[in-house]
Amino acid sequence: MDTRNPSAPSRAQSRIAGKDHPHAGGLIHDNARHTARFTVIGNHLAQHPELSGLAIGLGVYIQSLPAGARVDIKTLAARFPEGTTRIAAALRELETHGYLRRERRRIPNGRIVTRTISCNQPGRQGNAQDHPAPPRRTRTPAPRKPLPAVPQPAYPAPTLLQAATDLLTDLRRHDPRLLLSERDTAHLAPGVAAWLERDVGPTAVRHTLTTDLPPEPLCRPAALLAHRLTAQLPAPPPFRALAPPPDVRHPLQTCDGCDRAFRAPEPGGCCRDCRSDLLEAA
Numbered sequence: 001m002d003t004r005n006p007s008a009p010s011r012a013q014s015r016i017a018g019k020d021h022p023h024a025g026g027l028i029h030d031n032a033r034h035t036a037r038f039t040v041i042g043n044h045l046a047q048h049p050e051l052s053g054l055a056i057g058l059g060v061y062i063q064s065l066p067a068g069a070r071v072d073i074k075t076l077a078a079r080f081p082e083g084t085t086r087i088a089a090a091l092r093e094l095e096t097h098g099y100l101r102r103e104r105r106r107i108p109n110g111r112i113v114t115r116t117i118s119c120n121q122p123g124r125q126g127n128a129q130d131h132p133a134p135p136r137r138t139r140t141p142a143p144r145k146p147l148p149a150v151p152q153p154a155y156p157a158p159t160l161l162q163a164a165t166d167l168l169t170d171l172r173r174h175d176p177r178l179l180l181s182e183r184d185t186a187h188l189a190p191g192v193a194a195w196l197e198r199d200v201g202p203t204a205v206r207h208t209l210t211t212d213l214p215p216e217p218l219c220r221p222a223a224l225l226a227h228r229l230t231a232q233l234p235a236p237p238p239f240r241a242l243a244p245p246p247d248v249r250h251p252l253q254t255c256d257g258c259d260r261a262f263r264a265p266e267p268g269g270c271c272r273d274c275r276s277d278l279l280e281a282a
Contacts, residue, residue, distance in 0.1 A: 039060075039063055039064040040120075041060050041063060041120075042120060042121065044121075044122070045059050045060065045063075045099065045120075046060065048097065050097065051093055051094070051097060052090060052093060054082055054086060054087070054090040055090040055091075055093040055094050057090075058076065058080075058087065058090045058091065058094065059094050059099050059100075062094075062100070062118050063118055063120055071116050071118075072114075072116075073087055073088050073091065076091075097122055098119060098122030099118065099119055099120075099122060100116060100117065100118060100119070101116070101117040101119065102114055102115070102116055102117075103115050103117065147184065147187050147188075147222055147223055147226050148223060148226040148227055148230065149226070149230070150187065150188055150190055150191030150194075150226050150229050150230055151190070151191050151194035151195075151229060151230060151233050152190050152191075152194060153190060153193040153194045153196075153197045154194075154197060155197070156190060156193060160193045160196060160197065161189050161190070161193050163193070163196060163202070164188075164189040164190070164191075164192035164193040164196060165185060165186075165189045165192075167192055167202050167205060167206060168180060168185050168188055168189060168192060168225075169185060170206075171206070171209060171210060171225075174206065174210045175210055175213060177213070177217065177218045177221055178209075178210065178218075178221050178225070179221075180221065180222055180225075181222075184222035187222065187226070188222060188225055188226060188229065191226065191229035191230065192205055192229065194229075194233065195208075195229065195233065195234070198233075198234055198235075198236050198237060199237045200234055208228060208232055209225055209228055209229075249263065250263040250264055250265045251263065251264075251267075253267055253268070253269065255269075255270050255271040255274055256268065256269065256270050256274075257270045257271070257274035257277075257278075258270075258271065258273070258274055260273075
């Protein structure tokens with residue numbers, strides 16, 4: 001069927017002559033896609049700003065040759081009309097800029113030969129077989145700096161340490177940045193216990209640890225808490241003398257001699273006066 005394309009122009013558009021046209025007076029490529037017998041050449045070689053035209057041409061020619069081809073000066077001079085002097089100078093240019101390497105090797109029969117290595121990318125030191133890559137260095141993390149020391153309680157009772165651990169574990173509810181590991185919690189618990197031992201309530205300890213924190217993310221919250229527990233440790237409470245024990249009041253008893261009431265630890269017996277009379281009589 002003859003279907004007309006509505007989006008195609010009715011007739012060919014003529015080119016607008018003038019210097020503003022992108023191809024006016026410049027290069028136009030008429031390229032065809034290669035499917036066999038072609039070589040990929042980098043623009044860093046084909047458009048090298050420091051290599052001579054002969055060096056660029058020799059570099060392209062050498063990269064197009066198969067492995068094992070002879071690329072010595074005499075062979076290249078027989079192939080190109082420039083002569084050995086100019087070809088030798090061009091090969092030195094390619095060697096200076098990293099496109100060629102020459103290595104002297106001893107073959108099994110004892111002779112020393114020169115092997116020419118072509119590099120399609122400057123600075124690339126051969127393939128993995130000729131020059132194995134150095135082992136990859138694994139960056140070992142720096143050892144973790146230990147946490148600062150914290151105050152220690154005078155009597156680390158298990159119940160006191162458990163109360164301190166519970167207080168530290170609960171800090172993340174007040175500030176998510178204060179999420180502590182089990183190891184950091186065990187290190188800080190004696191410091192909190194020292195505060196609790198000095199008659200400082202859990203609310204006051206929690207307020208000291210969570211107030212006026214820096215706004216930026218905390219790199220190591222356990223170190224900050226250890227510093228506060230040490231730097232702001234309150235003084236111990238004043239010494240309090242023990243109160244004397246209260247007087248013991250024994251129950252009332254009835255004297256066996258005079259029926260007078262008196263206090264004694266055990267029932268029965270005589271009062272003090274009757275005991276004195278009995279001693280005098282004896």
